[in-house]
Amino acid sequence: MGKLYDRLNQDIRFIEGLNGCMNCGVCTAICPAAEFYHYDPRVICDTVQSKDEKLIEALLRSETIWYCGECMSCKTRCPRNNTPGFIIMALRKLSQELGYFTDSEKGRQQFAIKRAIGENILRSGYCVNPDIVSPQMHPEQGPVWDWISRNTPEIMEKMGSNYKQEGVGGMRTIAPEVLAELNQIFEVTGCKTMFETIEKHSKHKADELGIEISDEGIGNEYFMTVFTDNNGTHNS
Amino acid sequence: MVSEGKKRVWEDYQKEIADDHYFYVRSCIRQTFFPGSETAFLRIMRNDLGKDVFEDARHTTCTGIGYHTDIVPLETTMTIIARHFALMTEAGYTNIIPSCVTSFGLYTEVLDTWKHFPEMEAKIRDYLWKATKKEFKVPENLVHTSDIIYKFRDQIKEKSKISLVNKKTGLPLKVVEHIGCHYAKMFPATGIGGAEFPSVLTGMIESWGGSVIDYPERRHCCGFGFRQYLVMANRGYSVSNSKKKFESMQPYQPDFIVANCPGCSMFLDRWQYTIAELEGITFDDKGMGIPVLTYEEMAGLVMGYSPWELGLQMHQVSVEPLLDKLGIAYKKEEKYLGAHGQNIGEPQKPQFLIV
Ligand code: SF4
Ligand code: SF4
Numbered sequence: 112m113g114k115l116y117d118r119l120n121q122d123i124r125f126i127e128g129l130n131g132c133m134n135c136g137v138c139t140a141i142c143p144a145a146e147f148y149h150y151d152p153r154v155i156c157d158t159v160q161s162k163d164e165k166l167i168e169a170l171l172r173s174e175t176i177w178y179c180g181e182c183m184s185c186k187t188r189c190p191r192n193n194t195p196g197f198i199i200m201a202l203r204k205l206s207q208e209l210g211y212f213t214d215s216e217k218g219r220q221q222f223a224i225k226r227a228i229g230e231n232i233l234r235s236g237y238c239v240n241p242d243i244v245s246p247q248m249h250p251e252q253g254p255v256w257d258w259i260s261r262n263t264p265e266i267m268e269k270m271g272s273n274y275k276q277e278g279v280g281g282m283r284t285i286a287p288e289v290l291a292e293l294n295q296i297f298e299v300t301g302c303k304t305m306f307e308t309i310e311k312h313s314k315h316k317a318d319e320l321g322i323e324i325s326d327e328g329i330g331n332e333y334f335m336t337v338f339t340d341n342n343g344t345h346n347s
Numbered sequence: 348m349v350s351e352g353k354k355r356v357w358e359d360y361q362k363e364i365a366d367d368h369y370f371y372v373r374s375c376i377r378q379t380f381f382p383g384s385e386t387a388f389l390r391i392m393r394n395d396l397g398k399d400v401f402e403d404a405r406h407t408t409c410t411g412i413g414y415h416t417d418i419v420p421l422e423t424t425m426t427i428i429a430r431h432f433a434l435m436t437e438a439g440y441t442n443i444i445p446s447c448v449t450s451f452g453l454y455t456e457v458l459d460t461w462k463h464f465p466e467m468e469a470k471i472r473d474y475l476w477k478a479t480k481k482e483f484k485v486p487e488n489l490v491h492t493s494d495i496i497y498k499f500r501d502q503i504k505e506k507s508k509i510s511l512v513n514k515k516t517g518l519p520l521k522v523v524e525h526i527g528c529h530y531a532k533m534f535p536a537t538g539i540g541g542a543e544f545p546s547v548l549t550g551m552i553e554s555w556g557g558s559v560i561d562y563p564e565r566r567h568c569c570g571f572g573f574r575q576y577l578v579m580a581n582r583g584y585s586v587s588n589s590k591k592k593f594e595s596m597q598p599y600q601p602d603f604i605v606a607n608c609p610g611c612s613m614f615l616d617r618w619q620y621t622i623a624e625l626e627g628i629t630f631d632d633k634g635m636g637i638p639v640l641t642y643e644e645m646a647g648l649v650m651g652y653s654p655w656e657l658g659l660q661m662h663q664v665s666v667e668p669l670l671d672k673l674g675i676a677y678k679k680e681e682k683y684l685g686a687h688g689q690n691i692g693e694p695q696k697p698q699f700l701i702v
Pocket of ligand 2: 181
């Protein structure tokens with residue numbers, strides 16, 4: 112398997128993100144995640160640069176690495192040119208590859224993201240489109256969005272979009288041959304493998320917890336569990 | 348000497364923005380939540396400024412949201428972006444203009460990484476060839492669509508129908524601008540004014556007669572946080588960060604907020620509704636919230652476009668108080684009509700937020 116630190120060090124983002132941290136805490140001062148969660152990017156940097164395999168493994172299995180919002184505010188401010196947000200991205204990748212992400216409540220959410228966003232990219236060619244922002248899953252979108260969802264074709268036409276039509280324009284249908292190219296790219300570059308890894312470990316976890324899980328889509332109990340569970344310990 | 352030195356320092360904060368012939372790449376979020384903004388951008392560019400903007404139906408997502416939620420590996424995102432470069436090359440263009448700050452940040456990250464790790468670029472070229480048999484040239488000019496509106500702000504002013512001025516008092520409207528973290532925090536040299544003096548939106552606002560509010564949390568994240576919004580259990584992160592900004596801007600009594608990034612525009616609008624419904628508070632003195640515009644909507648209003656053609660009815664916070672201040676005539680009864688003037692019903696009223 113190779114040492115965890117060595118594996119992290121194969122990720123370009125890790126190489127670019129960690130040039131030696133002097134523990135000044137400037138990143139923590141500016142970090143929106145540190146403000147909200149029990150989270151401290153300075154400690155993340157210090158832990159990984161210690162090269163302590165046990166501590167790195169604990170980090171990979173922790174809730175902590177899932178708290179960052181990838182805003183990259185830390186990149187601008189670090190006096191040593193580190194980017195804790197990039198280090199987090201490398202840690203998350205490795206945590207998923209090793210299946211450690213299912214050890215934490217926040218890590219298990221990767222399954223919901225894969226099912227909701229990952230599958231939508233390959234199905235529609237978009238990360239997000241009106242069809243996946245359902246008012247039930249998004250009550251915060253409010254009554255105007257509810258009205259838009261009930262009248263999407265009419266409103267999109269009024270806005271000059273090309274909703275679900277062929278040709279150029281906003282929210283057009285992405286042609287099957289283009290989706291085939293996307294699929295090919297996902298295959299060749301390792302994204303399909305990443306999706307399969309997330310699925311495999313999530314299914315294992317669902318079985319262990321005795322929660323129903325389907326082969327695709329969001330209509331299953333495990334999806335709703337990881338999408339909504341919050342044990343209330345993340346901010347303290 | 349001193350002024351020469353200053354000039355030199357300021358040059359670091361400028362960036363090259365191509366003058367014409369753009370390859371346009373749309374944004375998933377902008378198309379979904381602010382479709383009228385992309386339409387307005389093209390109308391301004393093509394009809395009002397006479398520029399050549401090309402769009403290819405084969406363009407897709409950049410996978411940015413998948414990448415920043417960590418389900419999509421870096422190599423995949425790079426290859427998808429390389430495919431867009433290939434479409435641009437095929438169409439004979441060299442200037443690429445993403446309509447999304449997340450995309451713009453990613454395109455910038457890709458080009459920067461390839462500069463430092465040329466072997467990565469070679470690997471991506473192999474991947475793209477293997478998957479699609481496509482080849483590409485890297486763009487000569489990469490800018491965000493708002494950079495172009497900034498560049499042509501004075502031409503837009505010349506053709507404008509209104510200014511960002513309170514019609515009744517004659518005073519400049521007070522505007523909060525939000526440029527979005529990925530515009531310049533990752534690669535400051537790629538944003539106009541860098542991360543320290545971002546002027547992409549302030550340039551537009553001031554050129555069109557408004558005044559900019561400087562408030563303590565001006566550069567704080569809107570709170571999107573990718574997984575922190577997309578997963579329901581995490582949304583407290585997202586709304587709390589927006590709330591921190593609203594509380595910080597409230598004492599300055601903004602007339603409106605304008606945002607660079609489509610995600611930020613949506614959150615700053617929707618979270619005001621959520622906070623109103625959850626806590627019974629708004630950040631204005633009328634219980635209606637602070638209207639939020641995209642920069643295209645702001646430019647469109649300045650150009651005299653109809654508010655309902657721009658899509659301002661798709662906002663949860665009502666824009667009418669702003670339209671009244673600007674002296675823009677509108678028909679309230681036409682706000683929610685369909686494309687052919689047909690009745691398609693109206694949104695329900697929120698419990699607390701006044702609309
Ligand atoms: S700002 Fe940089 S040097 Fe300071 S603690 Fe954070 S990563 Fe380390
Ligand atoms: S990228 Fe992550 S660690 Fe860095 S400031 Fe943003 S939330 Fe904090």
